[in-house]
Amino acid sequence: MNAELTRNNDSKAYYTFRDEEKEVEFKRHDMPTPWMNYLSNGTFHTMLSHAGGGVAFYKSPQIWRITRYRFFHLPMDRSGPYIYVQDAKTGSYWCPTSEPALDKPEEWKSAHGMGYTRFEAKRGGIAARTVYFVGPHENSLIWNLNLTNEGTEAKELKVYAYAEFGMMEFMRELQWQCYNKHQVSVQYHEGEALVYRYGVENQPKPEETPLVYLAADTPLAGYDGDREEFIGSYRSETNPAAIENGGCTGSTLLGGDPCGALQFNVTLQPGESRTINVFLGTATDETEVSRAIFHSREAGFVEASFQALKENWSGYLGAWESRLPDQDAERMINIWNPYQAHRNFLFSRNISFYATGTFRGVGYRDTAQDILSVVPFDTELALDKLKLLLGQQYRDGHVNHYFFPNEGWEPVTSIHSDDHLWTALSAWDLLAETGDAAFLQAKVPYYDGGEGTVYEHLRAAIDFTASQLGSRGFPLMLRSDWNDQLFRVCREGKGESIWTSMQLGTVLLRMIDLAAAAGHPEDTVRYGAMYELQRELVNSIGWDGRWFRRAIMDDGRFLGSDEHDEAKIWLNAQTWATISGMADVDKGLQAMDSVREMLDTELGIKKIHPSITTFPDPADPLTNYNKGTGENGAVFCHANTWAIIAECLLGRGDLAYKYYRQLLPNVAMDKAGLWRYKAEPYVYASNLFGPESDKFGLANVSWLTGTAAWMYVAVTQYILGVKPVLNGLSIDPCIPADWEGFTVKRRFRGCVYDISVTNANKVCKGVKSITADGVLLEGNILPAYPGRSSVKVEVVL
Known part of the structure; x- marks a missing residue:
C-alpha cells in the first residue's frame, strides 16, 4: 500500500489561519517538510521553521552564516535556536519547539506571524511560551521565553538555550573545516555572555566580520562554548550530554566545533511565571558587544522591540486592504503574498529550505521582478534596489547575470537576452506610483566605468538588444x-x-x-x-x-x-x-x-507540452529534467501569473480567476493532498510537479520565487484592476461574473483611495461609471488628489 495513503491529508489537522492576527497556526510539529518563516530587520536574519529548526545569518548566508543548518541531511530540520526545559528533580527534559528532544510536550502549537514565530507548549505542569523575532533596535534574534507553573507544587527547573555556531563561510567550512576550525573561538564575556569569534585567514571581508554574542537578561547558572562538551560523542541535539549529566560544563573554545549554550536555574511556585530573554546577536567589536548586551537588558527593550516590529508591518501592509467574496484570496492578497514578496526582495533566490544559500547572490532578472511588488509599499526601498541593479550594467547595455554586493565576489557574467530589459518595467512602475520623474535623472555608475542617468541606463539596455538581432530579426538568445x-x-x-x-x-x-x-x-x-x-x-x-x-x-x-x-x-x-x-x-x-x-491541469498550467525526452536529438535532448519536473512539463507557478494577466487583458475574468485560484497555496494543497504537496500552504512555490510525473502536485522551492511578485501584480492590478498609471490610478477590474463586487483601500501618492466596486450586471469586465467623493468622472482613471488624506470611490461595472 502507498504509505502516503495512510497519512492524514486533512489540512485542518495540521494548521489553521488566524487572519485577524495575520498568523498561520500549526497543530503538529511533524509536517511533511519544514514550514518556514523569515525573521529579519534587513541586516540580521533568521530562517526559522514551525518546529524550531533554522539558520541565522548577518547580511549574507555565504560569508556570515552564524548558525548551522543541515540541508538535505537527516534528521530533518536541524539545527536551530533551541530551548530545553528540564525538571531538576526527575531529570526529564523537553523543548517548547517539540523538536529536537525525544520527550514531547503534552500540548503544543506554534505560529508564524509577520516577522516572528511563536511556540506554546505544556508538559508536567509547566507551560512555555516562546516568541522568536528580530527587532529593529539591535542586530539580534530575540528568544522571549515565558514559563508558568500551572501545577500545585513548586517546580525546580534547569532551562537551557542552545545554538550551534557555524564557521560563517559555508563553502569554506565544507572544504576546509579541518583547518578553519582551529581559527575560531568562543570565550566567556565578563557580562555573563558568550562571544564567538570567526577569524579565519583570507576571509572576503575580515574588517566587516562581526563578533557573535549569546546573552540573556537572567543570571547564568552555567554555559558551554564547545559543542563536544555540551552535546557529547555519538549524540545529537536530541540528547545533549550536558543536560543529562547535570548541567553545562563551563567550556570555552580555542579551536574546534563552536556552540553557545546558556543554563538558567529557575524555581517556580504554583501559579508563578518567569520570563527569560535570550539574545543571539552580532556586533562589530568587544565594546559594541558590551553596549548591545547592556541595551538589550534594559527594562522594556524586548517589549518595545516587538511593538516596533508589529507597527512596521502594520504600516507596510497598510498600503493595501481588500475585502473579497473569496476568503482564501483575500487572505493571500492582504497578508501573505506581500509578506512573501518582501522576503524575496530581501533575499532574491539566496537561501531557503530548498536553496543552501551558497552561490546565487542577487540575481539581476529575479530582483528586477521582485521590485514590482515592493513599489506599492515602499518606493524608496524599490528605487534603492533599482539603482543597485543598474550598477551592474555595462556601458554597452548588458548586465551581470547575478552578483554579490555583500560578499564582494566576482559576478557571474553570462549574457542573457532578457536580463537587462527587466529594469525598465521596475522604473515605469516607480514613475507610475510616484508621478515624479526626477529619479530618471539620478546618476548611477556603469559596472565597467563611467556613469549615466537612470534613463540612460535603460536606453542602453534597449540599444544592446537592438544590436543583438538574429538573421530572422528577433533578439538573439x-x-x-x-x-x-x-x-x-x-x-x-x-x-x-x-x-x-x-x-x-x-x-x-x-x-x-x-x-x-x-x-x-x-x-x-x-x-x-x-x-x-x-x-x-x-x-x-x-x-x-x-x-x-x-x-x-x-x-x-x-x-x-x-x-x-x-x-x-x-x-x-x-x-x-x-x-x-x-x-x-x-x-x-x-x-x-x-x-x-x-497546458492547463487541475493544479495549474504546465510550462510546456508534451514534456521532452528526445527532442531535438536523443543523444542531446533539450533538458535533463525528468518528465513533469522543473522546466520540463512542471506547473511553473511563476509563468502561470502571466496567463492570469493575459486572460484579464482579453477580458476573460472567469478563466483568469480560475488560473489564479487554483494556485493559491492552501487551495492547491487541498487539491493535491497535504502529503503530496508538502510545502507551505501560506506562500507560493516556484513549481509543482506536473501530471507526467508520478508525484503530480509536489511543490518545490517555496518562498523565494518570482511567483510572489508577479502573482501580486496579477491579482491586484489586473483581476482587481487597481493599477497605477502615469496620470493617476486606473480602475479596470476583470473578475468572475458571479462576483457581486469587492472593496479595496489603496494608498497612492499620499492619499487613501477607498474603492467600492459593484457588479450588479454580472459581467467580467467593463467599467460603467466611477464617482470620486460623489463627483462623476470621465473614463476609468482616478486622478491624484494632492493634499487629501482620503477619497471615497464608487465603481459600477
Whole structure:
C-alpha cells in the first residue's frame, strides 16, 4: 500500500489561519517538510521553521552564516535556536519547539506571524511560551521565553538555550573545516555572555566580520562554548550530554566545533511565571558587544522591540486592504503574498529550505521582478534596489547575470537576452506610483566605468538588444532567455528568442513613456518603430497556426511548433504575446485557448507540452529534467501569473480567476493532498510537479520565487484592476461574473483611495461609471488628489 495513503491529508489537522492576527497556526510539529518563516530587520536574519529548526545569518548566508543548518541531511530540520526545559528533580527534559528532544510536550502549537514565530507548549505542569523575532533596535534574534507553573507544587527547573555556531563561510567550512576550525573561538564575556569569534585567514571581508554574542537578561547558572562538551560523542541535539549529566560544563573554545549554550536555574511556585530573554546577536567589536548586551537588558527593550516590529508591518501592509467574496484570496492578497514578496526582495533566490544559500547572490532578472511588488509599499526601498541593479550594467547595455554586493565576489557574467530589459518595467512602475520623474535623472555608475542617468541606463539596455538581432530579426538568445534550459538551442550563437521579442515589445511601450518623462522625445519615435517591427515578426514568423512559437534554434528550426512531437507549445510565448500587445486579437485568443486545452491541469498550467525526452536529438535532448519536473512539463507557478494577466487583458475574468485560484497555496494543497504537496500552504512555490510525473502536485522551492511578485501584480492590478498609471490610478477590474463586487483601500501618492466596486450586471469586465467623493468622472482613471488624506470611490461595472 502507498504509505502516503495512510497519512492524514486533512489540512485542518495540521494548521489553521488566524487572519485577524495575520498568523498561520500549526497543530503538529511533524509536517511533511519544514514550514518556514523569515525573521529579519534587513541586516540580521533568521530562517526559522514551525518546529524550531533554522539558520541565522548577518547580511549574507555565504560569508556570515552564524548558525548551522543541515540541508538535505537527516534528521530533518536541524539545527536551530533551541530551548530545553528540564525538571531538576526527575531529570526529564523537553523543548517548547517539540523538536529536537525525544520527550514531547503534552500540548503544543506554534505560529508564524509577520516577522516572528511563536511556540506554546505544556508538559508536567509547566507551560512555555516562546516568541522568536528580530527587532529593529539591535542586530539580534530575540528568544522571549515565558514559563508558568500551572501545577500545585513548586517546580525546580534547569532551562537551557542552545545554538550551534557555524564557521560563517559555508563553502569554506565544507572544504576546509579541518583547518578553519582551529581559527575560531568562543570565550566567556565578563557580562555573563558568550562571544564567538570567526577569524579565519583570507576571509572576503575580515574588517566587516562581526563578533557573535549569546546573552540573556537572567543570571547564568552555567554555559558551554564547545559543542563536544555540551552535546557529547555519538549524540545529537536530541540528547545533549550536558543536560543529562547535570548541567553545562563551563567550556570555552580555542579551536574546534563552536556552540553557545546558556543554563538558567529557575524555581517556580504554583501559579508563578518567569520570563527569560535570550539574545543571539552580532556586533562589530568587544565594546559594541558590551553596549548591545547592556541595551538589550534594559527594562522594556524586548517589549518595545516587538511593538516596533508589529507597527512596521502594520504600516507596510497598510498600503493595501481588500475585502473579497473569496476568503482564501483575500487572505493571500492582504497578508501573505506581500509578506512573501518582501522576503524575496530581501533575499532574491539566496537561501531557503530548498536553496543552501551558497552561490546565487542577487540575481539581476529575479530582483528586477521582485521590485514590482515592493513599489506599492515602499518606493524608496524599490528605487534603492533599482539603482543597485543598474550598477551592474555595462556601458554597452548588458548586465551581470547575478552578483554579490555583500560578499564582494566576482559576478557571474553570462549574457542573457532578457536580463537587462527587466529594469525598465521596475522604473515605469516607480514613475507610475510616484508621478515624479526626477529619479530618471539620478546618476548611477556603469559596472565597467563611467556613469549615466537612470534613463540612460535603460536606453542602453534597449540599444544592446537592438544590436543583438538574429538573421530572422528577433533578439538573439545569447546564453538563454528567461527559460534557462534554452542555452542548448543557441550554442552556436545563432538561436533567436521569439519570447524575448515579446518581452522587448512590453518594455518598449514602457520606454516610450519613460523617454517622454525624461525629456527625450526623439527616443519615443525610435521605440515606436522598433515595436512595430517586432510586432510584425511575432505575428508572421512567430505564429505556428494555433499558438506562437517559442524560439528559433541554431539550425533554423522552430522551437514550440506543432511539427514536433515534443515541446510543441510553450506557455510564455502565448501569454506575453498578449501582455506585449503584439498579438493580433484573433491570434491572442487562439493562443490562450490552446493554453487552456493543452497546458492547463487541475493544479495549474504546465510550462510546456508534451514534456521532452528526445527532442531535438536523443543523444542531446533539450533538458535533463525528468518528465513533469522543473522546466520540463512542471506547473511553473511563476509563468502561470502571466496567463492570469493575459486572460484579464482579453477580458476573460472567469478563466483568469480560475488560473489564479487554483494556485493559491492552501487551495492547491487541498487539491493535491497535504502529503503530496508538502510545502507551505501560506506562500507560493516556484513549481509543482506536473501530471507526467508520478508525484503530480509536489511543490518545490517555496518562498523565494518570482511567483510572489508577479502573482501580486496579477491579482491586484489586473483581476482587481487597481493599477497605477502615469496620470493617476486606473480602475479596470476583470473578475468572475458571479462576483457581486469587492472593496479595496489603496494608498497612492499620499492619499487613501477607498474603492467600492459593484457588479450588479454580472459581467467580467467593463467599467460603467466611477464617482470620486460623489463627483462623476470621465473614463476609468482616478486622478491624484494632492493634499487629501482620503477619497471615497464608487465603481459600477
